[in-house]
Amino acid sequence: MSDISTTKASADAMISMTGVAKWYGAFQALNDINISVHKGEKIVLCGPSGSGKSTLIRCINHLEAYQKGEIRVGGILLGHQAKSIDAVRREVGMVFQQFNLFPHLTVLQNCMLAPMRALGLGKAEAEGRARQLLERVKIAEQAEKYPAQLSGGQQQRVAIARALCMRPQVMLFDEPTSALDPEMVKEVLDTMIDLAREGMTMICVTHEMGFARQVADRVIFMASGAIVEEAPPATFFSNPRHERTRKFLGEILRH
């Protein structure tokens, strides 16, 4: 089903998924997923709710186990042993719809925890890194506050900084703006656009089609757990080939 002609499958891919399938009991959530993402490439994943797009990116850092096929991240084969899972997770940052900041830690501590515990950085180095990245998402002045004292948009920017503190090679975004009030969407998208300009490899599940047009190298459309269509944004929006894609675009672009 996936469009092989645009899937430049090769050994130097940052992320490659080959024939990946996943079931929840009898329900097949992912069906023969083949994706290859190069270093620095930006992918936007879209599709109707329940189409498997979140499941797909959650497989990449093994928050969901997949049952068939093969996933490689930065050359590491993602198996089901803790060792390969941890190795992949150190290279892959993730930003969630609900932010998932640690509410009992300050913004600074949120950013310092994983570099210290998972990478073994010293306190001073972790703090330096955290402050630098909080600066980059333009929220350095909030470093001593607790997440609950920040707005949704600020929290999501902290979540981005927290993920970046691990110096990941890839960033995954799972509907990062869906839980935000409308006036806060822009600050988060701007942060993501900055990140994209700096050359980060990104996979974003989002319904922000403006973002997709501006940033994405490819848009992948999913339905019923399978990839239906895959194209550069210009082609994807102006000339979608599949009926399901047209219907989906019609629904989300109508208003």
Added chain:
Amino acid sequence: MGSEEFIFLLIGLKWTVLLSAVGFVCGCLAGLAVALARTSGMPWLERLTSAYIAVFQGTPLLMQLFVTYYGLALIGFKLDAWEAVAIGLTLHASAYLGEIWRGAIEAVPRGQTEASKALALGYVSRMKDVVLPQALRISLPATIGFLVQLIKGTSLASIVGFTELTRAGNIISNQIFQPLTVFGIVGILYFVMCCPLTIYGAHLERKFAASVR
């Protein structure tokens, strides 16, 4: 009632405090193990600890103390009353605290575990740095409530002949024939221990409720 009798009560009080402290501290350590086993995701371990909890929640504390005191002696472990009662209370507390904390661990939103996994934190760090601090806050009122129950529960140790506050009261009352005065004082001593804890628990609950918002 003279000062000598009162001092005898205070010695009983000392043992009640010691017994509560040992039962609570050891119960906390064992209870943490129970809670972690109960949420481990390993089916056999979860079933085993769930059975352990069911046994201790489903039988009276008094019977548990009898079993540790007389039962262990029968199978060759000769313990004095203090040791037997401390072990009995520890087992009892570990089951209750384990269940309280299991609930608290499960009440921490799933996203917290997912975010820590995505940040490559291992199990130990995930629990120690992320889940348990939040679970502890959630469980604090219930934990302090249980501590109060445990302090009062130590009075059952009197049945196996351990002279804590209640048994000390009993002895004095039999000597001076003033049960109302003696047990009135015993009651006040329990109240002075338990009531501040209850107030402190309510205070913490308010404080955390305010900070989480």
